[in-house]
Amino acid sequence: MLNPQWLRTFAALAERGSFTRAAEHLDLTQAAVSQHVQRLEERLGPLLIRRPRQLELTPAGRALLDYCAEVGAADQRLQQRLSEADAEQGEIGLISPGSIGLALYPHLLEVQQAHPGLRIRHRFAPDHEVLEAVLDNRFELGLVTLRPDEPRLRVSRFAEEPLELLVPAGARVSGWADLERLGFIDHPDGLAMAGRLLSRRFPGNPGVRGLPCHGFTNQIGLILEPVARGLGFTVLPRYARLAFPRQDAIQVIEGTPAVVDTLWLLHRAEWPLSARAEMILRRIGPHFSSETGRPRG
Template sequence: MINTAWLRTFCTLVEVGHFTRTAERLHMTQSGVSQHVRKLEEQLGTELLVRQGKQFSLSGAGERLYTEAQGILFALSNLEQTVGEDPPFAGSVRIMSPGSVGLKLYPHLLALQSKHPKLVIDYRFAPNPDVENAIAKSIVDLGFMTSKSTLSEVSCTPVAQESLLLVTPATVEEPDWDTLMALGFIDHPDGSHHASLLLGANYPEFQHSNLFPRKGFSNQIGLILEPVSMGLGFTVLPAHAVEAFEKSEHIKAHPLANPVSETLYLCVPRHRALQARMKTVIAEAKRGL
């Protein structure tokens, strides 16, 4: 394989036409320039320069090498520049979070992309364990979780709090225990966990969400409140999911005596440096939260 340093020296010499001035341009000694050319000739097994005292001209092989080398060196220069660039508003950023957080953040990040079309937002909704594994395996660049990771490959920083809300049909005035038992529970992937946190802190009778008649289940964050809005049951959801529901007039979120919130963590691969575009997205996400 041709040594690119020798090749660059050779092409500069051809363009400048003088060993001393080539050495000055490349911040080398004149003997260093001569040595690079000689090593290149030895590697290729052919004479590249026809020397006449202090003057020289190109041999046929030298002319062919110079013609081909210009494109190669130009491509290498572009490659160096591209690899070295770290634009804050261009490139893809892969993000993953639970659905409630995504409902809040995704519109903010799309607005950011609208301002900077070269920035590409790749957003996936997933439960905490999937987010954690994706970050650990560098499948995504950053994630948000409502529990702190236990994996050594994942670094987590608390960035926000999200309230858990008891949501019933709009017709319910006072969500006492008997009312909730009569309504029944609309479950979802985090339903038992959320109910344990919020209802356990506010209802002495609560032991487990299984106590309630199960009136439905959905794993689509945007649809969990549909059966609630139709009077089919109640549920417990993070505030962002409740705020995003379009039929807000058909549901009611009830303030309870003992509010409960989940900590939201920003999670990134521990041993990977954050690129400028990722820092841009993180800053916008923090503003959105």
């Protein structure tokens, strides 16, 4: 590997065109500048043609000057990534389940609009993929619904999100027979979520699997569309419901007891968060409440 000081000397010499001016710029002696160039030429061959009033770069010298520029740019990128000044530029990755992701994404876009130098990369994924992605350093931040027991991760509460029983607007639900009449709109987590909520709301019921299924979709943003069209009911986390644009076409059937999930924020424990991640969390954190599961503001 070439000595970085030799490279800086050669770049200054090529820019200023003389050993004297390069030495003054670098606060070195002319002998030191000559020695650095000599060391480079021992490794790479002739780099300069020395003329009385100018220096001319050989093809090897021009190639080395391009290399000096690449090294300088790489060094600058490294310093930016490690610097607090990098909080408003560069890439930040966040991976989350679909429901909280629907609520988060508009706020992430607002941050990016305020700081155009940022590149925000967000992905929807189930808990196990979120864990793998954060542990593999493919995403700096992750959110999960089940708290992991993993020493390589720092885990903290982010928000709380209740499960909701959602039916078409105007539908009346006073008992299990009403759910049978409406029919179930399923989704990848539908049976598990409905089982958890309905077993508490309607104790002694025959079970979610016994309900007629009137549809299925794996696109979280579309699950409430058949409900809004009167085709059935479903159970979803609150943030997924709040993201649905046609709120007047659906309704929440309130009841007790509540089933509330905690959303956990994950990142690697062995090193501090980047300045970008810290800034993102400061900006989006106030929009969420760990007590009610409702976005603020």
